[in-house]
Amino acid sequence: MSELLQIEELVKAYGKGQKPALDHISFTVGSGRIVGLLGPNGSGKTTLIKLINGLLTPTSGKVLICGEQPGVASKAIISYLPDRLSLPGDQTIGECIAYYRDFYKDFDTERAEQMLSSLQIDRKKRIKALSKGTREKVQLILVMSRRAKLYILDEPIAGVDPAARDYIIRTIIGNYDKEASILLSTHLISDVENILDDVILIQDGSIRLSSSVEDLREEKGKSLDAIFREVFAC
Amino acid sequence: MLGKLMKYEWNYIYKKFLLFAGLMAVASCVGYFSAAQFSKLDPDSNPLLFMSIMFGLMIYYMILSGVSIGFTIIIGIRFYKTVYGDRGYLTHTLPVSARQIYWSHIIVDGLCQIVLCVLMQLSIMMVSTRMMAALASDITLNASDFYMQMYGADNPVQLLVVIFYSIFGTLVSLIMVFASIVLGQYWKRHKVWGAVVSYLIITTCMMVVSWVTLIPQFVYYVFNNASPDGIVAIPSFFWISIMLISAVFGVVTFLIMDHGMTKRLNLE
Numbered sequence: 001m002s003e004l005l006q007i008e009e010l011v012k013a014y015g016k017g018q019k020p021a022l023d024h025i026s027f028t029v030g031s032g033r034i035v036g037l038l039g040p041n042g043s044g045k046t047t048l049i050k051l052i053n054g055l056l057t058p059t060s061g062k063v064l065i066c067g068e069q070p071g072v073a074s075k076a077i078i079s080y081l082p083d084r085l086s087l088p089g090d091q092t093i094g095e096c097i098a099y100y101r102d103f104y105k106d107f108d109t110e111r112a113e114q115m116l117s118s119l120q121i122d123r124k125k126r127i128k129a130l131s132k133g134t135r136e137k138v139q140l141i142l143v144m145s146r147r148a149k150l151y152i153l154d155e156p157i158a159g160v161d162p163a164a165r166d167y168i169i170r171t172i173i174g175n176y177d178k179e180a181s182i183l184l185s186t187h188l189i190s191d192v193e194n195i196l197d198d199v200i201l202i203q204d205g206s207i208r209l210s211s212s213v214e215d216l217r218e219e220k221g222k223s224l225d226a227i228f229r230e231v232f233a234c
Numbered sequence: 235m236l237g238k239l240m241k242y243e244w245n246y247i248y249k250k251f252l253l254f255a256g257l258m259a260v261a262s263c264v265g266y267f268s269a270a271q272f273s274k275l276d277p278d279s280n281p282l283l284f285m286s287i288m289f290g291l292m293i294y295y296m297i298l299s300g301v302s303i304g305f306t307i308i309i310g311i312r313f314y315k316t317v318y319g320d321r322g323y324l325t326h327t328l329p330v331s332a333r334q335i336y337w338s339h340i341i342v343d344g345l346c347q348i349v350l351c352v353l354m355q356l357s358i359m360m361v362s363t364r365m366m367a368a369l370a371s372d373i374t375l376n377a378s379d380f381y382m383q384m385y386g387a388d389n390p391v392q393l394l395v396v397i398f399y400s401i402f403g404t405l406v407s408l409i410m411v412f413a414s415i416v417l418g419q420y421w422k423r424h425k426v427w428g429a430v431v432s433y434l435i436i437t438t439c440m441m442v443v444s445w446v447t448l449i450p451q452f453v454y455y456v457f458n459n460a461s462p463d464g465i466v467a468i469p470s471f472f473w474i475s476i477m478l479i480s481a482v483f484g485v486v487t488f489l490i491m492d493h494g495m496t497k498r499l500n501l502e
Contacts, residue, residue, distance in 0.1 A: 012363065053327055076329035085322035102238050103328045178414065194484040 002063075004181050005029040005052065009059035014045050019208050020059065021047040023205040029150075029181050034195055036162065036213075036224075037185040039202035040218055042231050045185040046083055048202070049154045052183075053080050065150065076105070079148035083155045089128035093138055100142050111175065112145035113158075119167075133164050140168055144175040151182045157191055165191050191223040199224065201231055235330045237337035251346045254301045255353060260279035261301075265294030269365035297405060300355060305350060310411045314429070316494055318419060322501050332495040336412065344377045344405050351404045355397075357371065394484040395473045406484035410436050416494035440483050447475055 002123050004029050013020040013190040022044045027037050037045050054070030065074035087096050093116065100107045116123060119137060123149065127135060140156060144195055157165045165188075173195055176182055186192055195226065201209040207214075208231055213224060270288030271283065315321050317335065325335060398466035421428025450471060 035384065043332055049502060055326055055499065057498055057500055072329050072331050075327055078327070080323075080327045082320075084320050084322040084323065086320050088324075102242075102328070103235070159354065 003028045004031050004063070004066060005183070006067075007048075007052075008062040010048070010051060010063060011059045012051060012056060013045075013059045021207070024061070025202075025205070025207055027200055027207065027210055029148075029183060029198075031181055032179055033197045034182045034184065036189075036192055036196040036199045037115075037183055037202060038187065038189060038199055038228060039185075039208075039226075041056055043202045044205040045152055045202055047205075049080075049152055049183070049185060052152060053078065063202070064162065070179075077149040078103075079143050079146040079151045081140060081143040081151075081153040081156055085127075085137055085139060085159070087135070087142075090126060091217070092124055092126050094123040096133045096138070096142060097123070100145070104146050106147040108145050108147060112141055115141045115145065115171065131156060133160055136160060137167070137171075137195070140171055143172055145207040147177055149177075149180050151176055151180060151184075153182065155183045155185055155187075157186060157188055162191075171193060177205050190223075193224040196224070201228070214224045235357060236334045236338055237272040239328075239330060239334055240342050241477075243461070246312065247309070247342060247346055250305070251350070251392075252364075253452060254305050258301050258353055258357060261297035262360060264290050264297075265357070265361040267363055268294065269361050270368055272365050272368035286300065290449070293304070295350055298357065302351065303356065304345065306407070306411060309408065310415060310429075311345075313339050313412055314415050315424070317495070318415070318425065318501065325497065326501065332499065333492070336445070336491060336495055339412065340408065344408050346348045347404045347408055348401050349376050351400055355400060399473055399477050399480075402484075403480055405485075406480045409484055409491065410440075410487045413491040413494075416491045419494065419500065436483070436487060440479065444476060444479050451475065451496075 008026050009141075010022055010025045011020050012022040025044075025048065029173060037048065039045050047056065051058055052065070054075070058145055064076065068074055087089075091099070097109060097112055100112075101109050107214065113123075116138070119134075119141075121130075121134060127138070130138065140153075143151065143153070147159050151172075156172065157168050160168065169191065172182065172184070184192060184196075193213075196213045199208055199209070209227075212220075216224065217227065222230070268287045271287050316325050316339075324331070412434065414436060415429045417432035418425045418427075418429025421431075
């Protein structure tokens with residue numbers, strides 16, 4: 001299994017004397033895997049994802065994507081869905097598609113158009129004129145319309161209704177290249193349990209558990225959701 | 235990729251740029267016609283005309299100041315939102331380097347600022363020469379007369395120095411704004427206020443250094459005032475000193491901006 005993503009002894013502290021948000025984290029992600037980054041709110045999932053995308057500077061440790069540190073080359077192969085709306089509100093959906101097509105060589109315009117048509121979303125509408133749920137869907141469509149090597153999705157199903165969750169999960173599963181990998185962070189385990197190959201359980205900035213879902217289910221004899229509740233019991 | 239970033243920056247900024255240039259054109263017309271009436275400036279004989287002229291010139295001055303400050307604020311907000319706001323999550327995950335991101339802003343926004351600065355110079359020249367002509371109808375003023383009056387530049391070389399300084403100073407100011415926004419990110423809870431305070435600190439430092447450097451030259455000027463050569467030499471020293479100080483601050487703030495964006499990016 002080739003290593004697409006390699007994290008080595010990664011530490012991120014937001015201030016001197018403060019408890020690190022991530023404390024000596026190490027793991028790898030190979031090609032063709034769907035990895036769930038699971039943990040309660042404030043456990044360090046988003047910090048880890050930002051570090052992989054080069055949006056934060058690590059305090060120490062290494063992040064390597066295809067053997068390289070986050071930079072221009074890694075950004076060309078990572079398709080990232082942030083936990084917030086990053087599309088410019090004053091642009092139309094069509095302009096956002098043109099923006100993605102201009103910058104990402106792997107962007108598939110046809111795929112994006114198809115997904116938008118299936119949801120009957122008008123390309124001429126401005127982002128700020130869309131409902132919150134539709135904005136999130138548009139952002140997901142743009143991210144999943146790339147033929148990237150690694151998709152990093154930060155809380156893609158948080159804050160949406162169950163029907164929208166189903167649509168989002170279908171979109172993720174139906175549109176990624178099987179050679180590519182997905183790193184998906186969430187605390188809504190039951191919704192993604194069936195699509196995950198591996199899980200990384202993270203709490204207070206440290207990895208509590210890292211395993212393949214199949215092995216974990218066999219070993220514990222429980223669903224992932226039940227294991228999550230057990231590990232993170234308050 | 236730099237070209238693409240510049241294209242999108244231009245697409246965003248050109249409408250605002252045209253609006254501000256248009257505002258300046260309107261203000262220049264108001265200023266010009268007010269200045270043309272300057273010979274009739276007598277509050278006792280026609281108070282209404284006096285009020286109109288003063289009001290026109292006040293509007294002219296306010297719009298010109300507003301254009302300069304307003305456009306800088308728009309550019310600053312745009313830079314902040316694109317680089318450090320929610321939009322930054324898209325900007326920094328594009329396959330471009332941090333240097334390409336800030337250069338796209340410096341080139342496009344800087345060019346717009348320079349054009350606005352040149353338009354402003356032309357406007358001030360037009361209104362001032364018209365005002366002087368209205369006051370003394372026997373005087374005809376051209377561009378070099380204007381620069382002599384405004385900046386003490388009495389030969390083509392000095393004139394070029396003054397014009398170059400206007401352009402160079404505009405770029406340095408822009409870099410100082412961007413560097414302040416970058417410095418503001420080190421303020422954990424008040425990033426916007428941090429940027430504003432950083433800008434005030436940088437500009438205050440620059441003013442203090444300028445004054446400290448220029449005071450000996452003013453003393454020199456006073457002592458040599460009797461010499462005709464001294465009078466000619468002082469303006470050159472003055473502009474060159476200011477330009478050197480601007481260059482030093484420009485380089486320092488550029489390095490701060492570069493370091494903050496390439497080595498210390500933290501979108502929290």
